[in-house]
Structure formats: C-alpha cells, structure tokens
Amino acid sequence: xxxxxxxxxxxxxxxxxxxxxxxxxxxxxxxxxxxxxxxxxxxxxxxxxxxxxxxxxxxxxxxxxxxxxxxxxxxxxxxxxxxxxxxxxxxxxxxxxxxxxxxxxxxxxxxxxxxxxxxxxxxxxxxxxxxxxxxxxxxxxxxxxxxxxxxxxxxxxxxxxxxxxxxxxxxxxxxxxxxxxxxxxxxxxxxxxxxxxxxxxxxxxxxxxxxxxxxxxxxxxxxxxxxxxxxxxxxxxxxxxxxxxxxxxxxxxxxxxxxxxxxxxxxxxxxxxxxxxxxxxxxxxxxxxxxxxxxxxxxxxxxxxxxxxxxxxxxxxxxxxxxxxxxxxxxxxxxxxxxxxxxxxxxxxxxxxxxxxxxxxxxxxxxxxxxxxxxxxxxxxxxxxxxxxxxxxxxxxxxxxxxxxxxxxxxxxxxxxxxxxxxxxxxxxxxxxxxxxxxxxxxxxxxxxxxxxxxxxxxxxxxxxxxxxxxxxxxxxxxxxxxxxxxxxxxxxxxxxxxxxxxxxxxxxxxxxxxxxxxxxxxxxxxxxxxxxxxxxxxxxxxxxxxxxxxxxxxxxxxxxxxxxxxxxxxxxxxxxxxxxxxxxxxxxxxxxxxxxxxxxxxxxxxxxxxxxxxxxxxxxxxxxxxxxxxxxxxxxxxxxxxxxxxxxxxxxxxxxxxxxxxxxxxxxxxxxxxxxxxxxxxxxxxxxxxxxxxxxxxxxxxxxxxxxxxxxxxxxxxxxxxxxxxxxxxxxxxxxxxxxxxxxxxxxxxxxxxxxxxxxxxxxxxxxxxxxxxxxxxxxxxxxxxxxxxxxxxxxxxxxxxxxxxxxxxxxxxxx
Amino acid sequence: xxxxxxxxxxxxxxxxxxxxxxxxxxxxxxxxxxxxxxxxxxxxxxxxxxxxxxxxxxxxxxxxxxxxxxxxxxxxxxxxxxxxxxxxxxxxxxxxxxxxxxxxxxxxxxxxxxxx
Numbered sequence: 001x002x003x004x005x006x007x008x009x010x011x012x013x014x015x016x017x018x019x020x021x022x023x024x025x026x027x028x029x030x031x032x033x034x035x036x037x038x039x040x041x042x043x044x045x046x047x048x049x050x051x052x053x054x055x056x057x058x059x060x061x062x063x064x065x066x067x068x069x070x071x072x073x074x075x076x077x078x079x080x081x082x083x084x085x086x087x088x089x090x091x092x093x094x095x096x097x098x099x100x101x102x103x104x105x106x107x108x109x110x111x112x113x114x115x116x117x118x119x120x121x122x123x124x125x126x127x128x129x130x131x132x133x134x135x136x137x138x139x140x141x142x143x144x145x146x147x148x149x150x151x152x153x154x155x156x157x158x159x160x161x162x163x164x165x166x167x168x169x170x171x172x173x174x175x176x177x178x179x180x181x182x183x184x185x186x187x188x189x190x191x192x193x194x195x196x197x198x199x200x201x202x203x204x205x206x207x208x209x210x211x212x213x214x215x216x217x218x219x220x221x222x223x224x225x226x227x228x229x230x231x232x233x234x235x236x237x238x239x240x241x242x243x244x245x246x247x248x249x250x251x252x253x254x255x256x257x258x259x260x261x262x263x264x265x266x267x268x269x270x271x272x273x274x275x276x277x278x279x280x281x282x283x284x285x286x287x288x289x290x291x292x293x294x295x296x297x298x299x300x301x302x303x304x305x306x307x308x309x310x311x312x313x314x315x316x317x318x319x320x321x322x323x324x325x326x327x328x329x330x331x332x333x334x335x336x337x338x339x340x341x342x343x344x345x346x347x348x349x350x351x352x353x354x355x356x357x358x359x360x361x362x363x364x365x366x367x368x369x370x371x372x373x374x375x376x377x378x379x380x381x382x383x384x385x386x387x388x389x390x391x392x393x394x395x396x397x398x399x400x401x402x403x404x405x406x407x408x409x410x411x412x413x414x415x416x417x418x419x420x421x422x423x424x425x426x427x428x429x430x431x432x433x434x435x436x437x438x439x440x441x442x443x444x445x446x447x448x449x450x451x452x453x454x455x456x457x458x459x460x461x462x463x464x465x466x467x468x469x470x471x472x473x474x475x476x477x478x479x480x481x482x483x484x485x486x487x488x489x490x491x492x493x494x495x496x497x498x499x500x501x502x503x504x505x506x507x508x509x510x511x512x513x514x515x516x517x518x519x520x521x522x523x524x525x526x527x528x529x530x531x532x533x534x535x536x537x538x539x540x541x542x543x544x545x546x547x548x549x550x551x552x553x554x555x556x557x558x559x560x561x562x563x564x565x566x567x568x569x570x571x572x573x574x575x576x577x578x579x580x581x582x583x584x585x586x587x588x589x590x591x592x593x594x595x596x597x598x599x600x601x602x603x604x605x606x607x608x609x610x611x612x613x614x615x616x617x618x619x620x621x622x623x624x625x626x627x628x629x630x631x632x633x634x635x636x637x638x639x640x641x642x643x644x645x646x647x648x649x650x651x652x653x654x655x656x657x658x659x660x661x662x663x664x665x666x667x668x669x670x671x672x673x674x675x676x677x678x679x680x681x682x683x684x685x686x687x688x689x690x691x692x693x694x695x696x697x698x699x700x701x702x703x704x705x706x707x708x709x710x711x712x713x714x715x716x717x718x719x720x721x722x723x724x725x726x727x728x729x730x731x732x733x734x735x736x737x738x739x740x741x742x743x744x745x746x747x748x749x750x751x752x753x754x755x756x757x758x759x760x761x762x763x764x765x766x767x768x769x770x771x772x773x774x775x776x777x778x779x780x781x782x783x784x785x786x787x788x789x790x791x792x793x794x795x796x797x798x799x800x801x802x803x804x805x806x807x808x809x810x811x812x813x814x815x816x817x
Numbered sequence: 818x819x820x821x822x823x824x825x826x827x828x829x830x831x832x833x834x835x836x837x838x839x840x841x842x843x844x845x846x847x848x849x850x851x852x853x854x855x856x857x858x859x860x861x862x863x864x865x866x867x868x869x870x871x872x873x874x875x876x877x878x879x880x881x882x883x884x885x886x887x888x889x890x891x892x893x894x895x896x897x898x899x900x901x902x903x904x905x906x907x908x909x910x911x912x913x914x915x916x917x918x919x920x921x922x923x924x925x926x927x928x929x930x931x932x933x
Contacts, residue, residue: 142871174870643906674904678931713897714904717927 005042009035016048020055028052043073047082054086062086077107084116091514093124111140118150119520125540127158145171146524149189152196153529157536161200168193185527187218192529194226203233221250222530232264240264252282253291272300276308290327297331305337310344317348317369320361322401325372332378342379345369367392368402375409385409400429400436407443414781414813420447427456434460438480445484447814448492457481477508483551490558491815496589498558500629505551506645509543544652549659552645556662559642561793562635563669589628596627642666650679657683661692668696668703674714676700677722684724691751694738698755701725731759746776746783750790757794767798774805781810788816891916897923905930 005013012035019028032049035042046069054062066086069079084099100117107113118133131154138147148171155164168189179186190213198206207230210223217223228243241264248257258279267274276296283292293312300308316324331337345366352363367388374385386409392402403426410419420443427433427440437460444453457478458469465472473481486501516539523532542548626632635641646666649659663679680700683693704718705727725734735755742748750773756766770787773779784806791799806816893916900923901912919926 139875142875170874174874647906672904672906674927674931675906678933681931711900711904713900713923713927716924717931721928721931 005035005039009038009042013045013048016045016052020048020052023055025052025056041072043069043076044078046072047076047079051082051085054089059086059090063090075106077103077110077113080106081110081113081116088116088120093120096120097124097126097129109140111137114140115521119517122154122157122520122536123517125157127154130154131158145185145189146527149192149527149529150524152192153524153533156196156533161196165193165196165200168196181216182218184218188527188529190214191217191219191222191226192533195530198226198230203230206230207234224250228260232260237264237266248282252286252289255291255295258282258291258295269299272304275299276304294327297328297337301336306340306344309337309340310347313341313344313369314348317345317365318361320365322365322368324365325369325376329372329376332376338379342370342373345373364392364395364399367395368405371402371405371409375405375412380412382409382413398429400426400433403429404436404439407439411443411446414810414815416443416447416814418812418814420444420449424456431459441481442484445481445488448488450485450488450492450497453481453485453488474504477511479505479508479547479551482508483547483554486551487554490554495558495562496629496633498629499555499632500626502551502555502558503629503632505547506555509545509548512542513539541652543648549649549653549656552649553658553662555645556642556666559635559638560662560665560669562633562638563642589630593628593630639666639670643670654682655686657686657690657692660686661690661696664696664700668699671707673700673704673707673710673718677718681721691742691745691748694748695751695755695758697724698731698735699758701727701729702731702758731755732761735759744776744778746773746779749773749776750783750786753787754790757790763796767796770796771798771802771805774802774809781806781813781816784810785813785815891921893917893921894923897921897926901926 012031016028016031016035019025019031029049029052032045032052035045036049039045046065050062050065050069053065063086066079066083069076070083073079080099080103084096084103087093087096087099097117097120100113100120103113104110104117114133114137118130118137121127121130121133131151134147134151134154138151141147148167152164152167155161155167181187194206194210194214197209207227210227210230214223214226224243224247228240228247231237231240231243241261244257244261244264247254248261251257262275262278265274265278267278269275279292279296282289286292293308293315296308297305297312313324313328316327321327328341331341349363349366349370352366371385371389371392373379374381374388386406389402389406389409393399393406396402403422407419407422407426410416410422413419420440423436423440423443427436430436437456441453441456444450444456454469457473461469461472461476465475482501482505486498486505489495489501490498516535519532519535523529523535643666646659646663649656650663653659660679660683664676664683667673667676667679677700680693680696683690683696687693700722701724704722710718725731735752738755739749739752742752749769753766753770756769770791773787774784788799788803788806791802803816807813810816893913897916898909898912901907901916902909904927905912907915915930916923916926919929
C-alpha cells in the first residue's frame with residue numbers, strides 16, 4: 001500500500017507529477033527532494049523521481065532509485081508501474097510487462113496501467129494477452145466504441161475472425177439509431193467488418209453486407225473495389241465486368257483493373273486480340289492515359305508487338321517523355337523485344353532529320369533512348385552508348401538528363417572518378433534539382449570521397465541543424481546516404497565510421513519498429529483501423545526491405561573480417577606493418593575526436609548563454625559519445641554483434657542467398673555447427689550451383705574433420721543431416737574436380753581458389769592460378785577486383801603483380817589503383 | 818485514494834513523441850488535445866448507446882474467455898535444454914518449448930531445426 005502523506009506533502013507530490021508531465025525536470029527533482037527530506041522512505045516519491053531522472057537521460061541512477069523505491073514500498077502500484085516504465089524505456093519489454101502486471105494486481109482499477117500493458121502486449125505480439133487486456137478494458141468502459149473495436153482487432157490479429165466479427169456486431173446491436181453518414185469512425189468500422197467477413201471466405205455474405213451497410217460509405221473506392229472483387233469471386237462475371245469498367249472510368253491507369261476486367265469478360269490469356277481490344281477501347285476513351293497504351297506491350301509478340309511498340313515509342317518520343325526507357329526496360333527480359341525496341345528507335349531517328357531543332361523532343365529523345373538502351377545491363381555496349389549520349393549532349397549541352405546518363409556510362413566502365421566528376425557537372429546544370437544533387441553525392445561516395453559528398457547533400461539539408469548536415473540526415477533517416485557513406489568508409493578501411501553508419505541504418509529500422517507504439521492508441525482514437533491492421537502486418541516483416549539487408553550484410557562482412565584478423569595475425573609474424581598502421585590510424589582518429597570535441601565546446605561557448613541553458617537538457621541526451629565509431633570498431637565480440645544483425649535477416653528473408661551465405665560464415669566461425677549447416681542447406685535449396693555453396697560445403701566438411709569435443713548429440717545430428725561430402729573424401733581432389741569442371745567461369749574459379757586457401761594448399765599454385773584468371777575470356781573487372789581483395793586479405797606476395805596486370809587490361813577502372 | 822495517486826501513464830504518450838523542435842512540440846500538443854477531445858466527446862456517443870443492450874452484449878461475450886488448447890506434458894532434460902540454448906542460439910523458454918514439441922528428444926529437435 002502506498003504510504004499516506006500530510007496534505008502539504010500531498011500537494012507537493014502532485015506538483016512533482018505535474019512537473020514531470022510538463023517536462024520541467026529540474027523543478028520536479030527539487031520538489032521530490034523536498035518531500036524526501038521529510039519522508040526519506042516514501043516509495044511513490046522516489047519512484048517519480050526515478051522516472052524524472054530517466055527522462056533526463058540518467059538511466060542508471062533511475063534504475064537504482066526505482067529499485068530502492070520498490071524495497072521501500074513493495075505494495076505500491078505506483079512503484080511497480082514506474083519500474084515497468086523504466087524497463088519499457090530501456091526496451092526490455094519482457095520485464096516491463098511483468099512489472100505492469102504486478103502493478104495491475106495491486107490496483108486492478110487503474111486504466112492507465114491497463115492501457116500501458118495492453119499497448120506493450122500488442123507491440124510484443126502477445127495476442128492472447130492483448131485479448132485479455134482488451135476484454136478487461138471493455139468491461140471497465142463498455143459504452144465507448146473504441147474499446148469494442150480494439151477487442152475486435154485483438155481477435156483479428158490473433159487469427160480469430162469469427163470472434164472479431166461477433167464483437168463488432170455486438171456493439172452495432174447496442175446502437176439505438178444508425179450513426180450519421182458522416183460519422184467517419186462508423187464508416188471505417190463498417191468497412192473493417194466487411195473485410196473481416198470477406199477474409200473468412202464468405203463472399204456472398206460480404207457482398208450482401210456491403211450493399212446493405214456500406215451503400216453510402218465514405219470510402220467510395222474501397223466499396224467499389226470490394227464489390228467488384230466479391231462479384232468476381234462469386235462468378236457473377238457480367239456484373240463484375242461492369243464494376244471493373246466503373247473503376248476504370250475512375251482511374252484508367254490502374255493495371256490490375258484491366259486484368260480483372262479481362263478475366264471477368266472470360267477472355268483467355270491466349271486470345272491476344274481480344275485482350276488488346278480492351279486496352280484500345282480505353283486508349284481511345286482517355287487520350288492522355290499511358291497504361292492503356294503501354295500495358296499491351298507486355299503480352300503482345302511478333303508483328304503485333306512491333307506495331308504497338310512503334311506507335312507507343314513514336315508517341316512518347318514525339319512528346320519527349322524522359323522516362324520512356326524506364327517504362328520499357330522491363331520488356332528486355334524477352335530477347336525478341338530487346339532486339340525490336342532499339343531498331344524502332346533507330347528507324348524513328350532516321351525519320352527525324354528534317355525537324356531536328358528541338359532540344360528534348362523527337363531526335364534528341366530518340367538519341368537519349370538509345371544511349372540508355374546501350375547502357376542497360378541486358379543490352380550493354382558502352383561505346384555505342386557513349387556515341388549516342390554525346391550526340392544528345394551536342395543537341396542540348398545543358399540537359400541534366402543527358403549528362404547524368406553520361407556519368408552513368410562512365411560508372412559502368414569502372415571509371416568512378418570521372419563518373420563522379422561528370423555527375424557533379426550535371427548537378428551544376430540545375431542547382432535547384434534535389435534529385436541530381438543526391439545523385440552527385442552518391443557518385444562522390446562511390447568515388448570514396450565522403451567529405452565532398454556530405455558537402456554536396458549539405459546544400460539541401462536544413463541549414464540550422466546543430467551538428468551539420470550529417471545530423472540532419474540522421475534525423476531525417478536518410479538511409480541511402482548512410483549506407484553509401486558506410487560502404488565508402490569500409491572501402492577506405494575506416495572500420496569505425498563504416499560500422500557507425502551501417503549500424504545507424506540498423507537503428508533506423510529499430511526506430512521504425514518502435515514507432516508503432518504511438519499508433520496502437522492513436523489509430524484507435526482516429527478510428528483508422530484498416531490502415532492500422534495493415535501497418536501491424538507490415539511491421540512484422542519490415543526488415544525484409546532491401547535497405548536493411550544491404551546495410552546488414554555490409555556490416556556483417558566487416559565483423560567477419562574483424563573476427564578473422566586476430567587469428568591470422570597469430571599465425572604469421574608479418575603483421576608488424578599492419579600493427580604500425582593500425583596504431584597510426586588510431587592516433588589520427590583520436591586527434592580527430594579531440595578536434596571535434598573542441599569545436600563543439602567552442603560552439604557551445606559562442607551560443608547565447610540564456611538559450612543554451614534551456615536546450616541543455618536536450619543536448620545532454622543527444623550527445624554522441626562515439627562519433628567516430630571507435631568503440632564499435634574495438635568490439636570484443638564482433639561475431640556476437642554480427643549475429644544481432646543476422647538473426648532478423650535470416651528470419652524475414654530466408655530466401656536470400658547472400659543472407660544464408662553470410663549466416664554460414666558467422667555461425668561457422670562461432671562454432672555453431674548446426675546453425676551453420678542450416679544456412680548451408682538453405683543456400684543449397686536456393687541455388688545449388690552457387691560457387692559459394694561449393695566453397696562452404698568443403699569448408700564445412702573441413703571444419704568438422706578438425707573439430708574436437710563436440711557433444712555426442714550434435715555429432716549425431718551433423719552425421720545424419722550433412723551428407724554432401726563424406727568425411728573420408730579427399731577435399732583437395734573434390735576441389736580440383738570442381739575447378740576443372742568450371743574452367744571458364746571466373747566466380748567458380750575464385751571459389752575454388754578460396755577453398756585452396758582454406759585447405760592450406762601451397763601458395764605458389766594459388767598465386768599462379770589467380771594470375772591466370774586474367775586470361776579467362778569471360779572475366780570482367782568486377783571479378784578482378786574481387787580477386788585483388790582476396791590477395792590483399794591473404795597478404796600475398798603477388799598482389800602488386802596482379803594489380804599491375806589488371807590495370808593493363810582495364811586502364812580506366814579506378815578501383816584497381 | 819486512487820485519485821490522489823500519480824498518473825505516470827498519462828505522460829507516457831507525450832514522452833514518446835519527445836519534443837525536439839518547436840514544430841514537434843506543436844504537433845505533440847495537438848496530439849494531446851486530440852486525446853482530450855476524444856475522451857470528452859466519448860460522453861456523446863455514450864448517450865446514443867442503449868445501456869441495457871450494452872450489458873446484454875457484454876454478457877454474451879462473457880463465456881468466450883476460456884478454452885485454451887490442452888498441452889501435453891512432456892518431460893524435458895535440463896541438459897538438453899542447455900544444449901539447444903548453446904547450439905541453436907535460442908532463449909531458454911523457447912528451447913524448452915521446442916524440445917517439448919519434439920517429445921523432448923534433442924536429436925530429433927535439432928534435426929528438425931536444420932531442415933526447417
């Protein structure tokens with residue numbers, strides 16, 4: 001039980017609470033101390049003080065005080081609640097939930113504690129617990145609609161659709177009259193209920209409900225789409241076709257409507273003529289509609305395709321639409337279309353001679369199209385691309401688009417330095433265009449020029465941000481920049497800053513997950529439940545976004561290198577250079593850090609003293625104690641850090657070959673053979689011919705052959721589940737056979753060479769074979785870069801010989817230098 | 818005495834939307850206002866609700882709380898749990914659960930995990 005206070009202290013206590021709510025932390029602490037002077041063992045006051053300390057960023061003190069408060073007053077729900085809030089702020093949801101539950105046991109009537117617990121449960125996806133909490137909240141205040149809706153959502157998320165629907169119906173049954181048509185919350189709720197019925201597969205009932213209850217719903221589009229879908233599912237094709245026509249009249253650029261309409265009309269996929277006719281109809285009806293003209297190109301073939309493509313291309317080039325190529329390049333997976341499109345463009349170009357004065361229409365547009373065509377991955381011929389883009393630039397030297405494409409062509413040649421210069425030139429042609437600005441910054445990063453890049457993007461970030469453009473980019477969660485910046489630092493060997501940036505990306509994803517917290521209550525309050533449920537489902541797989549895997553894989557690679565380094569240093573003694581360089585780098589970094597601190601201090605001193613004091617509390621919290629990532633780079637447990645990034649990756653994108661390969665490497669180094677095997681088997685499942693699969697299979701057998709004191713049960717599992725290579729086989733012979741089989745494929749050869757290194761074959765042979773790689777007809781400079789990296793990692797004596805030979809072969813590739 | 822007690826939960830939402838700039842603060846206060854207007858207006862729809870019907874509806878919901886699936890009781894060797902925790906990077910409760918779903922046999926459990 002909370003200890004009682006005198007009336008004077010009670011008033012003070014309320015003041016503490018208010019100070020906390022108003023974020024007047026200093027005042028709050030002062031007042032709390034005033035009470036504690038008189039009642040040093042007053043638990044609730046200590047708890048409140050702990051909460052305030054935590055808000056000031058003094059987490060450790062807060063936890064200590066929170067614990068003390070609990071020992072002083074075990075039976076106070078306030079103390080337990082605060083303890084839960086502290087854990088919740090520290091993101092230890094498990095413990096927070098326990099504390100909330102205990103607080104609730106002491107004070108079952110408290111709506112706040114109940115609400116906090118409910119929000120936590122849905123955040124942790126503890127749906128049964130959430131249902132329970134929501135039931136309790138409904139019981140406490142059944143007259144509020146939100147509480148009914150929330151319980152319904154809880155059931156829905158738990159997969160119990162019938163119950164979810166029943167709850168909504170139960171509430172509707174209590175209404176005396178139907179709410180007004182303009183009641184947004186009711187309108188949403190009706191559509192939500194309708195989607196629940198449909199999700200149960202009962203389309204007839206969903207349709208009836210839709211036509212009855214949702215007739216005047218505010219979300220017209222959703223009603224129309226749902227109705228069309230139900231009609232089609234129920235086989236009422238005629239009505240469905242009508243419904244889809246109505247939708248197309250609203251929005252003739254929506255691809256799915258065309259497909260559904262075709263289906264509803266009973267036109268088979270082979271009946272190309274009939275399909276095309278539908279699109280033609282809408283093309284005639286809506287002269288400005290792009291989809292109706294472009295989409296038939298997807299399924300047409302032969303002469304039909306040529307005809308349609310010609311009219312589309314002519315139209316677009318006449319208008320000078322810059323995105324023409326981007327709209328069509330997905331057709332290039334078809335060899336025939338890949339041939340026809342450039343032919344058409346060239347024909348068009350020839351026909352243009354007479355009226356060639358325009359800078360972006362007609363001839364210029366065709367030149368631009370062809371330049372992009374020859375620059376594209378599937379139809380690359382960089383010399384031709386150069387020719388066309390130069391002609392285009394001749395027509396309009398000031399065009400941002402043409403100059404940008406020129407920079408891209410240079411990038412594909414491997415000449416990153418010139419590419420960056422060209423992109424920066426394109427930027428100067430339109431200084432107010434943010435797109436080209438970002439592009440230029442990205443190319444500076446590809447060229448490992450982090451400072452210039454930051455300066456470039458800095459032209460568009462908020463000027464008054466404390467800490468400069470980078471802080472603004474972090475605040476704005478500019479993931480692409482952070483990733484590219486991190487990768488550039490990684491290439492430069494600045495592990496600290498590389499990890500710093502890549503971890504920042506991972507943190508942003510954490511933030512996005514954390515952001516849900518606000519919406520559990522907010523969405524309900526606003527009644528936007530369908531969007532809320534969509535969001536919850538999206539959050540469940542948020543890390544399958546390519547942005548996450550790219551940053552995570554890059555960071556994991558760095559951690560793998562960090563983990564491998566000490567071991568290699570121990571083996572051979574030639575690391576004195578390395579150690580020296582490391583020391584130098586550390587010294588430099590330290591100086592840099594001191595400089596930054598000094599600058600920050602100066603800035604602080606310069607600031608208006610009055611203003612500074614008000615924002616100080618904020619700044620204390622925000623200050624980064626590791627701006628250069630030195631602590632990240634000095635990690636004691638690189639593999640443990642890698643696993644933290646890896647685990648969500650393997651969970652949400654198990655079909656990613658790169659993720660499985662990275663997982664294998666990490667788990668093998670950690671000696672977690674079963675987990676490594678799991679990744680290996682998944683990789684084999686995805687692509688058995690991947691060169692890495694071969695490499696890792698042998699590496700795994702090799703590791704098992706050398707592994708000692710594995711638990712018997714683990715050995716049994718490994719014996720049963722890993723049969724790709726028997727223990728008795730000669731791994732060197734297996735590798736030689738693989739190498740002979742894939743004689744002409746550079747990636748496979750590289751894999752075989754890495755295996756040679758793992759198996760400890762004699763170095764001269766490996767070196768010789770790596771040099772021989774350059775003679776392969778299929779080799780590209782990307783392979784050479786990979787080989788060079790390997791040689792550097794192994795500190796091979798042949799590194800320079802290889803580099804020189806490669807430069808002779810590809811003189812323009814900057815990264816070889 | 819309950820109403821004299823502090824209400825830290827009320828402040829929680831505000832802390833989430835930690836005000837950084839003046840704009841954020843404005844947004845936060847707008848958000849807070851939304852809350853208060855919503856709770857004050859909650860009295861209005863309440864009037865439209867038939868109280869008897871609500872009570873009845875609540876009663877109908879009443880019986881649905883119970884009925885969780887019966888779980889078989891499987892004995893699990895703590896050594897096996899420790900093995901799974903170590904080998905599969907699992908938390909202890911998850912490892913126990915996982916073992917139980919494979920009749921407490923560590924080898925079958927791990928084999929199932931590899932192929933999963």
